[in-house]
Amino acid sequence: MRILRCMAFILLAVGCAAGESSSEQASGCCEVTLTATVPENTGTLYLSGNRPELGPWDPDGLAMEGTGTRRTARLTVPPGTDFEYKFTLGSWDREAVGPSGMIMPNFHLRVDGDVESAHEIGDFSRDTEAYMEDWQGSGVLGTLVYWPDFPSDVLGLARHVEIWLPPGYEERPELRYPVLYMSDGQNLFDPRIANTGVDWGVDEAVMRLVEKGVMPPIIVVGAWSTEARGREYSPWHGGPDYARFLTDELMPRVDAEFRTLSGPGNTAVMGSSMGGLLSFYLVTNHPDMFGSCGCESTHFALSESLVKRYLRGVETPADPDTVPFVVRDIEAGLEAPEGARYFFAYGTRGLDAHYGPPHQVIRDWLLAQGLTEGTDFVVREYEGADHNETSWRARIDDDLAFMFGGKEPE
Secondary structure (H helix, E strand, O other): OHHHHHHHHHHHHHHHHOOOOOHHHHOOOOEEEEEEEOOOOOOOOEEEEOOHHHOOOOOOOEEOEOOOOEEEEEEEOOOOEEEEEEEEOOOOOOEEEOOOOOEOOOEEEEEOOOEEEEEEOOEEOOOHHHHHHOHHHHOOOOEEEEEEEEOOOOOOOOEEEEEEEOOOOOOOOOOOEOEEEEOOHHHOOOOOOOOOOOOOOHHHHHHHHHHOOOOOOOEEEEEOOOOOHHHHHOOOOOHHHHHHHHHHHHHHHHHHHOOEOOOHHHEEEEEEOHHHHHHHHHHHHOOOOOOEEEEEOOOOOOOHHHHHHHOOOOOOOOOOOOOOHHHHHHHOOOOOOOOOEEEEEEEOOHHHHHOHHHHHHHHHHHHHOOOOEOOOEEEEEEOOOOOOHHHHHHHHHHHHHHHHHOOOOO
16 A cells, blocks of 8 residues: 555656646746738637646637737746647637648647747638548548437437448448447547547558458447546546446447447457546446457546646545545555456657556556456557557557457567
């Protein structure tokens, strides 16, 4: 227990390093001045980014100054800041796009002094529905079926859901398929929709591994995130309700309309950051439904203190605990269910650079539970990888090989 509590202080440092707001950070150097040239008659232009004063990552984080074709935003950040940002018209449906018509990846600035950066914006992404109707234009392998505004009595918020069917699904009506449920569904298949302009390439990854004989073809179901993402994905807040949404509302319809294989041995779940926490929770607490998970850059640092800073609409104590929720659960006797299989991955850059200690906590807990590393679980660090879709796309083959190939990837 003493070791876990010591690790909790390390995990608290993760939150501070990840950009938590403080008066010290707001003082002194450095001023960042961003200018953007936009088309005539463009409405209010917003700056979104990884700074606390921008949400972080609220699509309408800061309204830029100006009403003509030139817009300006100024922020004061501490020296050494790695600043990532994007431009929108106030929602993720209307992001700035590049000359190709694709959403542009995050812009990056390393801030060691006052800095100015200018950008040319030629257009903005279309409404999401237009891309959904033109799903073939994404270049996806296989078929995408969209269920727009899928309702949920449990969560109270509708969300888009997409179902990916592998090539050959229609031609082989006798076959049934394992299913992978993924969070942040908007980022999985179509770079025109993906939040950072980079999709996970799930379709290409699955087919690569199928062609190599590593895994069978599968069906992938992606439920899009909403403005309540943080609360819905947190196991200690909306996670139990999200589990009911999956098991009572979404999964029955998927099983009714598509040729799925049921049971935990044929059903996996995957997500990144808060979505990694959700995936960990689902396998640990609903082993009768989900047998394995892929947890990318899992934010095990989450605590009452971080919730108070970042999760809107969630009540927290006046004096929030800094010990991560998962550490408290382990101390209280959390058990890994028999047969559960976990794949954890994180990088060495950005927010992920602080994820080694928390993942060691998880490794020690799983070993103490009697699980075998390499067979029942994998904890892997990827040198040079960051906390973003580009990094998750680069290693998704390893998650899939473990979940559906039954072995530790090379």
